[in-house]
Amino acid sequence: MASPAQQLPPGWSAEWDASAQRYLFIETATGRTQWEPPAPAAPAAQIPYTDPGAAAQPAGSHKRRQYAAGQTQAYYGGESTLDAGYLGGPPPQQGGGQLFTPGLVGENQFAAQQTQAQPAAQPAYYTPGDADYAHAPVYGQPQPAYGQPVDNLANQFGQMGVTGQKQHSLYTTNLLTSPPDPRDLQNPPPEIRLPPNSCVSPASTANADPSYQRCTINAIPTTSSLLGKSKLPLALVLTPYRSLKDGEEPVPVVTDTVIARCRRCRTYINPYVQFIDGGNRWRCCMCNMTNEVPQLFDWDQVRNQPGDRWARAELNHSVVEFVAPTEYMVRPPQPAVYIFLIDVSNPAVQSGMVATATRTIRENLERIPDEDGRTKVAIVCFDTSLYFFSMPTGTTDSSMLVVSDIDDVFLPKPNDLLVNLAESRASLESLLDKIGGMFQENSIIGSALGPALQAGFKLMSPIGGKIVVLSSSLPSIGAGALKNREDPKVLGTAKESALLQASVPFYKNFAIECSRAQVSVDMFLFSAAYQDVATLAGLPHYTSGQTYYYPAFNAGRSEDAIKFAHEFGEVLAMPIMLEAVMRLRMSSFHGNFFVRSTDLLAMPAVPQDQSYAIEIQIEETITTPFVVFQTAVLHTTCYGERRIRVVTLALPTTTNLSEVFASVDQIAIATFFANKAVERSLTHKLEDSRDYTLQKLVEILIAYKTSMTAGGAGASAQLAISENMKMLPILVLGLLKNVGIRQSAQIPPDLRAYAQALLTSLPSQLLISYLHPNFYSLHNMPPEAGTIGENGSVILPPQQPLTSERLERHGLFLIEDGQTMFLWVGRDAVPQLVADIFDLPNYESLRGGKTTLRVLGNPFSERVNAVIQKIRESRRGPYYPHLYVVKEDGEPPLRLWALSALIQDRADVLPSYQQFISSLKEKVSSS
Structure with a gap:
């Protein structure tokens, strides 16, 4: 006997309700549901079967693809054992409201649109229990084969936090009696607990890893008034192109x-869409x-045979790349272009920058992307x-x-100035040596x-690419x-912020020209004197480049040469994404890019x-x-795709x-606050x-005390915060003490501007x-x-609280912030410790300052x-x-810097x- 799904008129689908043990009939266009079947359609035998592998029907064709019975049941229909084994019943409940939509063909966007359409009421396919919440998300955990018993699969959903929307338990901490524990910063953000049936995939990779995209709040308030009551910022922190370890x-x-995209909102198909109509159609998770x-x-298409839908990457992974067809291209993919300025x-030559830079380029020619x-x-x-420099192909000669x-400015020769890396490798190496x-x-x-x-712009503007500037003077x-x-008289006063703003419009205007021509600029700055980093860093800022600063660089100190050579080499070897565009419809955004129109x-x-922060508003x-939330960035790889x-x-x-x-993610909030603080200091x-x-x-x-504590708005003996936010105050204190915005009359403007760029x-x-x-x-590490x-x-040894109370006069300590490392040696350090680490007889013979630590026997x-x-290698980015x-008891400036x-x-x-x-307690109490 044919199932109801095979007798329905067009525009209707039937889905099995396990709890009622009967079919639920759904009108696809409206989402309306009813228990009684509509008027039957023509028998299935009259509907032609279309091979899934056949070419797309031409415009005007009204043929619909139909799957064989087993295939359809595998996707969500009918009562087959395969269906019961995979998902345990009817299709998942449709879910998401739209906050972000990706861009139109040829561009990418975020959109702050929100649907008012209600999803069809559909039953859950199994009842969750408390055991479903016992596990946090496990990234990279092997998944069961499709068709395994439902309890095994349910356990996987439980680990993803999608088996039920059980709320996070709120634990309150008294900041007055709970000192910060550095280990808490290593904890993952609060678990994302999605409602049942939100995701079509059991894969642990179906939701974004925080290293790619994280939100300041992992449970979104439904109204702007609720968000306002919390006083929490709602923002995304994006690192779409993070490196891989x-x-x-x-x-x-x-x-x-x-590439499957929603016809209305242009969302890319993802693990949170819903398949309906026997798997022939999908409902967008953004706009329904x-x-x-x-x-x-x-x-x-590789094997030229039917494929497994559920193995497709876009249904199992939150981060995926599509190879774009030609309609996504304004022009063919351009080659990667590097121009070194x-x-x-005299200062550049005398500091050794020129010799170090040319040697580093030569040593890393093989690493520059050129597949x-x-x-x-x-x-x-x-x-x-x-x-x-003209570098003819097929020779080692070059002419200046x-x-x-x-x-x-004009180009003295029409060709041989911009050369193919592979074809002119010999002349390029010879030139760098000279x-x-x-x-x-x-x-x-x-x-x-x-x-x-x-001049560099004239050379590359027809193609685009990267200009790498190495400059040693103003x-x-x-x-x-x-x-x-x-x-110096301005430092520490209200006028100091003027030193952090561009002094002339040339560099921003030039950056706009570069952006139009798909040219990015990286700045490597080396001056021992004032170089106006604030003005020069505007070029990388508006062209999505990066600034690197080496104050008082001297290649005669091996440490300076090693640091620059390492970082410059990593930048040269780094894959870059060319001609990227992204559309935003948000209240504000922060990062290195240029806003070409109001939202592009x-x-x-x-x-x-490189990280970006995007501020979100809830309008309805x-x-x-x-x-x-979906981020989509259209780009050309440096390999031409x-x-x-x-x-x-x-x-x-x-x-x-x-x-x-x-559900607050304190790491994301601190990242957002850092961006807002820099913006505020400039405006x-x-x-x-x-x-x-x-x-x-x-x-x-104040909001937490008022809403979440028994004392409410009255006086309280504690300073309350949720357990998952207890490190936020010290992160804010660290931001207030950071060189970028710290209150001080001793910080040179170049150092402050560079810190703000970071x-x-x-x-x-x-x-x-x-x-x-x-x-x-270190002296007493396990x-x-x-x-x-x-x-x-x-x-690594256990982390210590950031207080000098932990310093011991006989000890050896390491303090590091990702940009600088300090090896603190106590004045009573025993001779054996000094000998084992520095190969010196005693503490008195030890000299402070920049050093390279040798490995002794x-x-x-x-x-x-x-x-x-380990610390140098474990973090992302090129920094050394x-x-x-x-x-x-060493030099006071160095001691104070470390402390x-x-x-x-x-x-x-x-x-x-x-x-x-x-x-903080006084301010909260006085409120």
């Missing part, structure tokens, strides 16, 4: 160019629109003139062409950086010339591990049980304020930035260490610390070096922190953690 799974790539499943969605003025053999390279040197007219000698005796002091940038001649505006973000070349009441990277994050909604507080004043950040924290504490671009993994340094005791653990990685030396190496030896990392202590006018908490 050894052992991490690469982002899966969909190569068959079958019903869409046809593409003909080739279930066809394996090298300062060869397709199309990468192009050019070298332009500059002082007060411009020096071009000098342009001294910097008022009207440049240092060419300018060894250069006595010219001055920098025509602006004209050099214009631009002083031609377009973009700058004046030394450093004034242009990112000419996106480096790995959310009526769905969960929401979906047009792709779309899609990152999907699903979060439950809630009307419960305690659930909102219990207002540094003092306003600090006051704003502090006030936001106070508002959160605060707005570092991924959370690096940023949190930058705000809250790590502190280790025996296993510094050795290889079971997972093949070096075991003893276990303690090997373990300490292993810890330092300097190591400074700090003697307890400033211990943010729980009082420093200058800045409070200790206890004083900070006490002042």
